[in-house]
Amino acid sequence: MPRLTALLLLMMLTPITQAAEPLLFRAGLDNTEWLLSGSVFECRFAQTVPDYGSAVFYHRAGEDVHFQLETSRNLMDYSNARVSILPPDWQPSVKTEFLGTARIVKDTPNLTLDHERTNRFLHALMEGKWPTISHKTYYDPQRYIRVQVAAFAFDDFYQDYLQCVKQLLPVNFDQVARSKVFFAAGENAIDRKDSKILDTIIFYIQHDPRVFAVYLDGHSDNQGRRYDQRQMSKARVEDVERYFIKQGINPDMITTRFHGGRYPVASNNTAKGRAANRRVTIRLEQRDDVPIPPELLFQLPPRNDR
Template sequence: MIISTLCHGLTFQASVEETEWRLSPSIFECEMVQPIPHYGEAVFYHEAGEDLMFHLKTKKNLMGKGQAALHIEPPIWGPSRFAEDLGLVAVMQTSKPVKVEPNRANHMMQALIQGMQPTFTRKARYDDNEPIRISVSAANFNSFYQDYLGCVSGLLPVNFRQVAKSKVQFKGGGDYLDAPSKKKLDLIILYVKADPSIKALYIDGHSDSSGRRYNNRRLSEQRAVKVTEYMVKKGLDPEMFTTRYHGERYPVASNETRAGRVLNRRVTIRLEKEDEDMEEEF
């Protein structure tokens, strides 16, 4: 462990001997964690369907609220290498005080591969004159990096948020599922098969206001049934489905315009997990 109180402030960093990386792999997410003694954890988080993110995790944040400087610095065993400034990162008073977006998170990981150390610097929460530094050690990183890549290669192409509420559009007065619609449904099917916590799918058919109401209701039924049949044929349990149809009753745009009618010709697909209450949304 390194807790330095030199002129550059109080630094929290694992020593070379104590540095460890923990990888938690699954098809839904890859989390790579480095414990930082007396501070918390440095976490690289890669969710299915998303890019790499980074955050610090702590039970007590010693950095003051505001902006922390993020630098890529050489390790103590290679001080001749040049540091790199990655700009400022917001600091919040939460259990995850620092979050880094994908572009800089990937830059941080690349730096670790090269033996450099991402470091956050911010004035102390209780002392404006003392900087707090949180440094991620590069020791032993490369030996875990290949495991991380293996985890990423096994991630699903989408996550729950991306498929929990979806829709497919229809052209004119038909119920034909085009190639883009089938591709979207295939992703939903893939996710549902992989996630045993999904207990129900709600399929709701809609139409625009062109034509007679009775015909529109029948058309919305045909569209909803077409989606349900497609997903069941692809291997989903028919008992999971609730299929409904509403005709022109719930427009999401004005039926007075062509663009609005296009948006209203739709089937929505909602996934429900165990012990989760979903809001009604047509």
């Protein structure tokens, strides 16, 4: 009996602790703000998360859309956060969809989702659900943060976002800035497959005024005399240069060099390696300080005109 009394006394004196409710950051019906900006190079479809930052659907030309969380002041621990979709408040019986985890990092954006989960976020917003990032705070592992994207007015602004996506270029700078075309043994002229690659590069150059230089470098394998290797690489790079100029690229932008077999990227001891070395590389240079012309920026007419 004394032992039971002591146990009851201990329970009475021990404070009852409960897990604190997550600190919630999300916009409400009266302050949900969707912002859309872009150009032929990218679209940025963002919602302001009051007192926390921005939830961004970032769509770059030539790629699929990615969700990004950008914080004004990050409160989450720098580790894996929980990614989920919560049901709308009026459907509490609907199950939460758990989409795995994603890492919180110190750089901006602080979190990035792959395109598959990003598209599931967009689909959830169409259904009025709450895409959610949840995680413990960096200053107290017992306290949690929950950041949600609100679906209010999503349908109207989503149509605007689709208009922005429609005018994106088919490729982006990184996809064409470092390219190669290859040649069969003894050949120095581009074929139909090569011309398709070059056409894509040329198309991008013609639509991005920030590109100011094109460097073409010709290479060969190690077969034959060094002089012949050098002449072959020269003929290859000149054929690519002629194609660029014929398609309207300013010759003043182009710099050509030829190296023979001096810079192999693979072993010349195998047929596969020699094929990789018979190449012309194309490198584009872009100026970051050149503003995008207004005609390449995405603009929607006023809402009362649509």
